[in-house]
Amino acid sequence: xxxxxxxxxxxxxxxxxxxxxxxxxxxxxxxxxxxxxxxxxxxxxxxxxxxxxxxxxxxxxxxxxxxxxxxxxxxxxxxxxxxxxxxxxxxxxxxxxxxxxxxxxxxxxxxxxxxxxxxxxxxxxxxxxxxxxxxxxxxxxxxxxxxxxxxxxxxxxxxxxxxxxxxxxxxxxxxxxxxxxxxxxxxxxxxxxxxxxxxxxxxxxxxxxxxxxxxxxxxxxxxxxxxxxxxxxxxxxxxxxxxxxxxxxxxxxxxxxxxxxxxxxxxxxxxxxxxxxxxxxxxxxxxxxxxxxxxxxxxxxxxxxxxxxxxxxxxxxxxxxxxxxxxxxxxxxxxxxxxxxxxxxxxxxxxxxxxxxxxxxxxxxxxxxxxxxxxxxxxxxxxxxxxxxxxxxxxxxxxxxxxxxxxxxxxxxxxxxxxxxxxxxxxxxxxxxxxxxxxxxxxxxxxxxxxxxxxxxxxxxxxxxxxxxxxxxxxxxxxxxxxxxxxxxxxxxxxxxxxxxxxxxxxxxxxxxxxxxxxxxxxxxxxxxxxxxxxxxxxxxxxxxxxxxxxxxxxxxxxxxxxxxxxxxxxxxxxxxxxxxxxxxxxxxxxxxxxxxxxxxxxxxxxxxxxxxxxxxxxxxxxxxxxxxxxxxxxxxxxxxxxxxxxxxxxxxxxxxxxxxxxxxxxxxxxxxxxxxxxxxxxxxxxxxxxxxxxxxxxxxxxxxxxxxxxxxxxxxxxxxxxxxxxxxxxxxxxxxxxxxxxxxxxxxxxxxxxxxxxxxxxxxxxxxxx
DNA sequence: CAGTGAGCGAGCTTCCGCTTGACTT
Numbered sequence: 001x002x003x004x005x006x007x008x009x010x011x012x013x014x015x016x017x018x019x020x021x022x023x024x025x026x027x028x029x030x031x032x033x034x035x036x037x038x039x040x041x042x043x044x045x046x047x048x049x050x051x052x053x054x055x056x057x058x059x060x061x062x063x064x065x066x067x068x069x070x071x072x073x074x075x076x077x078x079x080x081x082x083x084x085x086x087x088x089x090x091x092x093x094x095x096x097x098x099x100x101x102x103x104x105x106x107x108x109x110x111x112x113x114x115x116x117x118x119x120x121x122x123x124x125x126x127x128x129x130x131x132x133x134x135x136x137x138x139x140x141x142x143x144x145x146x147x148x149x150x151x152x153x154x155x156x157x158x159x160x161x162x163x164x165x166x167x168x169x170x171x172x173x174x175x176x177x178x179x180x181x182x183x184x185x186x187x188x189x190x191x192x193x194x195x196x197x198x199x200x201x202x203x204x205x206x207x208x209x210x211x212x213x214x215x216x217x218x219x220x221x222x223x224x225x226x227x228x229x230x231x232x233x234x235x236x237x238x239x240x241x242x243x244x245x246x247x248x249x250x251x252x253x254x255x256x257x258x259x260x261x262x263x264x265x266x267x268x269x270x271x272x273x274x275x276x277x278x279x280x281x282x283x284x285x286x287x288x289x290x291x292x293x294x295x296x297x298x299x300x301x302x303x304x305x306x307x308x309x310x311x312x313x314x315x316x317x318x319x320x321x322x323x324x325x326x327x328x329x330x331x332x333x334x335x336x337x338x339x340x341x342x343x344x345x346x347x348x349x350x351x352x353x354x355x356x357x358x359x360x361x362x363x364x365x366x367x368x369x370x371x372x373x374x375x376x377x378x379x380x381x382x383x384x385x386x387x388x389x390x391x392x393x394x395x396x397x398x399x400x401x402x403x404x405x406x407x408x409x410x411x412x413x414x415x416x417x418x419x420x421x422x423x424x425x426x427x428x429x430x431x432x433x434x435x436x437x438x439x440x441x442x443x444x445x446x447x448x449x450x451x452x453x454x455x456x457x458x459x460x461x462x463x464x465x466x467x468x469x470x471x472x473x474x475x476x477x478x479x480x481x482x483x484x485x486x487x488x489x490x491x492x493x494x495x496x497x498x499x500x501x502x503x504x505x506x507x508x509x510x511x512x513x514x515x516x517x518x519x520x521x522x523x524x525x526x527x528x529x530x531x532x533x534x535x536x537x538x539x540x541x542x543x544x545x546x547x548x549x550x551x552x553x554x555x556x557x558x559x560x561x562x563x564x565x566x567x568x569x570x571x572x573x574x575x576x577x578x579x580x581x582x583x584x585x586x587x588x589x590x591x592x593x594x595x596x597x598x599x600x601x602x603x604x605x606x607x608x609x610x611x612x613x614x615x616x617x618x619x620x621x622x623x624x625x626x627x628x629x630x631x632x633x634x635x636x637x638x639x640x641x642x643x644x645x646x647x648x649x650x651x652x653x654x655x656x657x658x659x660x661x662x663x664x665x666x667x668x669x670x671x672x673x674x675x676x677x678x679x680x681x682x683x684x685x686x687x688x689x690x691x692x693x694x695x696x697x698x699x700x701x702x703x704x705x706x707x708x709x710x711x712x713x714x715x716x717x718x719x720x721x722x723x724x725x726x727x728x729x730x731x732x733x734x735x736x737x738x739x740x741x742x743x744x745x746x747x748x749x750x751x752x753x754x755x756x757x758x759x760x761x762x763x764x765x766x767x768x769x770x771x
Numbered sequence: 772c773a774g775t776g777a778g779c780g781a782g783c784t785t786c787c788g789c790t791t792g793a794c795t796t
Contacts, residue, residue: 011788033790040785061790087789141787148786155785162784169786279791291789326778467788479785609776620777628776646795680773 002074008068008095008293010196011410013283014114018081021116024473027075029068031082036094037108038145045142047571051564057098065098072099072151073577079105083333084110086557093129099430111334113298116286142567143167145262145539152580155529158587160608163529164479168464168472170533171543174482175457176449177522177530184639187447191217192224192497193437194382196390199238200423200429208423210275210431214391217441221495224438225506227386228499234385236431242378246373246395247255250402252323253336253364254297256466257459259290262363265409267355270518271470277356285340291466292334293459297364301335304342305368313404319370328462338364364408371398377422381431394422411453423489435500442492448519451484463546476758481526482573488685489515516546517555524613524637528590536581540574594642600628604645606637613637632667647690656694663697665689671741676701713748720757724748737761 005026009015011032017027033708038044039054046052070080078101080092089108096106107126111118144167151165194214199207217225254262256275263274267276278290297305309318325332339361346356375398377513398401449457455469464472476482489512497506508518522530534541557562579700591607595616602618611630618626629648652666655674664675665683672683674697680706683689687696713731714724722735724742731748733740733756740759742748 012791030788032792034788035790037788038786083789091789137788144787148788150785152785156783164785167788283791465788467790472787475786589782611775614776616776630775666773671772673773675773682773 003178004074005079006071006075006077007079007081009081010088010091011289012287013220015031017114017285018119021114022121026079026368027071029071029094031068032061032064034069034087034091034094036098038141043149044145048330050333051142051567051571053142053436055094055097058257066070068095069099071172072101073103073629075467077105079126080106080129081110082107084112084142085331085333086133086137086553088333089130089133090141091359093131093134096129110385112296113300115298115300115470118222130557133557135563136553137144137564139556139566140549140553143570146567146571146574147695148282150575151533151537151540152577154581155531155532157582158585159529159532159589160525163525164475167478167540167546167549168468169476170575171463171482171541171545172454172458172472173476173522173526174530174534174543175454176482179446179449180522180527181380181638183445184450188445189219190440190442191219192221194216194224194227194436194438196236196436198381199434200425202423207460210379210392210423210425212390213380215257215389218438221497225504228436228438228497228504230385231383231436231499232385232424232504233431233432234383234384235237235383236380236390236624237432238425238429238431239382239389240378240427241427244376244378245398248374248375248401248403249371250321250366250369251363251408252321252619253297253338253367254360255293255295255325255327255336256291257293257327257455257469259337259360260455260469260473261452262359262409263356264450265350265411266498269353269356270350271350271455271473274356275351275470276291281347281349281353281357281360284342284349286349286357288338290337292332293325293327293330293466294332294334295325296332296366297323297338298335301342301364301367302340305365307369308342309369311367312618313369316399317369317401317404320368323367331465336364362406368401369405370399370449372401372403379422379425391518392422392701394420397420402504411447411450435498438497439591440495440511442494445512448516448521450519453525461543461546463549473527476526480523481529482520482522484518486518487514487516487521489513525608526592526636527636528588528608531590532585532588536585537577540615544705567711584627590637594640594645598647604642605633606645608637608641615640615648617649633671651689653690655692658698663694663701665692665697674700715752716753716756718753722753723752733759 005231007018007022007026007028008031009018009028010033012030012032015028022028035270036055036057039056039652044054077101078322081097082088082091092108095101096103104228105714107131109122109126134586148164148166152163155163182612194217196214198212198214200208200210202208218227221244238710247292259278259457260271260274263269269277273297275290280286281287284288285639301323306318306320323336339357345355345361349357355561374395374702376393376395379392381392414735417433451473454473458464458469477484491510491512494509494511495506496509497504539545550567552561554565556566589607589609591605594604595604596602597604597617602613604617606613612633612634615629615631616626618624627649630646631637635644652664652675655663655665657663658676661677666673667689670682672685672687672689674681674692681701683692683700687700710725712723713726716722720731724731725734731742733742743759746755
């Protein structure tokens with residue numbers, strides 16, 4: 001370290017790039033985020049000593065702290081270059097405290113973009129640590145600790161061990177619980193959507209189809225039949241044609257939240273997957289920092305985007321835009337997420353990395369392009385038999401603008417009408433009717449959250465930070481409060497009425513609805529914990545709680561409020577409520593009584609048991625033990641009916657005999673099964689263990705036996721331990737207790753033992769390399 | 772791999788935000 005300059009930043013990747021800009025006179029090191037935190041023993045807060053925090057360096061941070069201590073003692077100046085936000089300021093302060101830095105040689109600097117110019121400017125404008133901002137962070141930290149470490153033990157006592165609660169996670173669960181209940185209570189209704197198809201003759205043999213929709217929906221079927229009857233003999237005339245031009249603007253560049261949403265919708269990535277991939281791109285220097293709430297682009301990025309757009313698409317596609325962040329509580333310590341070098345429209349790397357990069361590149365470029373110009377045409381059609389109007393609308397793009405590279409997607413279903421070019425039509429044209437369809441359309445309940453839409457909601461409410469969206473979603477899944485899964489749809493009948501060739505026909509069609517893919521569902525324990533917290537801790541469960549305390553943190557940051565006083569005011573009432581709830585609340589297992597068992601006349605109830613939700617018939621008494629059964633996947637304490645509960649006791653059941661041995665059908669931890677001579681055969685989703693016939697059971701068992709007989713594709717006399725087997729994911733090599741993948745292009749029947757040895761040796765090498 | 776369900780008590784669990792690996796499949 002020449003001239004004794006030590007620069008400390010938060011991330012090692014940032015340290016690397018800054019190191020290049022600053023040259024050899026500066027040694028740039030990373031703190032890897034926070035270097036110390038509240039002690040985990042007890043609260044880590046000395047309540048009686050004016051909330052004195054007990055900070056300790058955790059074991060995994062000891063090494064880096066020792067290194068920084070040594071380097072800083074040798075340095076003449078230590079530049080604290082953590083992010084310019086509440087957490088960054090606190091990191092700098094903790095460094096001063098822990099490294100015991102002489103205030104004379106510790107200088108605080110900040111920069112928002114990583115360019116040589118910005119960094120040099122920062123170096124020439126150092127400041128002191130902002131104690132108020134640090135105190136705002138301490139208030140945030142202590143509040144979260146107090147809430148988390150006093151609420152969680154209460155749940156252990158009142159509900160079950162190892163549960164958790166916190167300012168962020170508990171309201172996140174609440175969002176999902178409330179949405180599920182909205183869906184359960186939703187009263188669906190239906191009305192007929194009526195569309196008319198007209199055939200329009202163009203030049204020569206050309207024909208166009210024009211689809212128009214009745215300007216309202218009709219609830220009643222007899223009213224629909226009535227209208228269609230009238231329209232049988234009607235003539236249809238174009239009453240009005242209007243054209244209106246409109247425009248569409250691009251979305252701002254990505255923040256963490258919008259990247260997670262779009263990668264989820266467009267690429268099907270989970271929130272955690274997106275973040276892992278983005279981290280890799282960031283470490284490889286391909287994109288800017290991926291945990292950000294800012295939509296700002298650096299001047300140099302604006303410039304290089306503009307160059308690129310002009311040369312690739314032309315001047316008319318360029319519109320330089322500077323976006324402003326509107327998000328609640330945004331701290332904007334970084335730029336938006338963008339390619340590090342705009343001129344790289346693609347990168348090398350794994351397929352998912354490439355896809356994510358492509359998404360980021362397109363979104364960034366599009367954000368600097370001109371609006372798309374559209375033209376919307378609306379045709380109003382009247383008829384001779386009634387006063388009803390049909391409307392046809394279409395939209396065409398007159399100038400594509402940013403749509404040339406990027407189109408944002410949406411989770412809501414798209415309307416089928418209102419798209420594309422309409423045939424050439426003028427007022428008073430007579431339209432020949434082809435047919436009229438009336439389809440029964442049901443109203444739909446609000447959609448369940450996906451990971452992506454949940455993150456969107458959290459950001460809107462100002463709950464959580466870019467660095468916590470992904471971990472929060474995984475925590476509440478780990479605690480068993482929510483589950484991400486697919487659910488099959490249900491069937492229902494739809495009335496479909498057609499008027500064609502002067503005939504009215506009515507048919508009943510079946511449609512599936514409500515099928516879900518990778519959606520978030522609350523579990524029983526999630527709902528029980530949620531209801532408990534809602535009952536006793538209304539303030540913390542309020543969606544505005546974070547926003548309210550954030551206002552106070554801002555006051556502290558501005559020096560208008562003392563942080564310990566804020567904490568004291570909060571803790572005083574909160575702690576009293578904890579103590580009170582400890583005494584007044586009962587231990588809850590979420591019990592619900594379903595009714596009486598018609599056979600025994602005993603009480604049937606559902607509740608949370610030691611191993612999950614269960615149904616119970618009868619109460620525990622000296623004479624008799626109650627009967628128990630676990631509830632099934634997809635069932636819940638809240639929704640299960642008496643009938644469904646009683647069905648659970650019909651299993652396991654004897655299906656019949658196969659070659660003298662009994663076949664038993666049941667449902668275990670891994671789903672429905674058939675058991676024959678202590679061997680298990682999974683029952684496929686198309687069948688039901690309650691109704692599966694003996695004949696069908698034979699089929700299922702034989703299919704599985706057949707599959708097992710075909711399991712061995714090839715074996716070797718030279719080495720009996722090695723076999724080529726047919727597995728769930730295709731053929732693979734089994735050697736002893738280890739499995740290896742077959743390389744692409746090799747036919748499993750033709751592989752030699754030499755080739756296998758090579759594959760095994762190659763895989764061993766790879767493992768060693770990783771270490 | 773395909774169960775379980777009493778009560779007691781010891782010892783454990785837990786928060787949010789900053790940051791990466793070190794693990795396994």
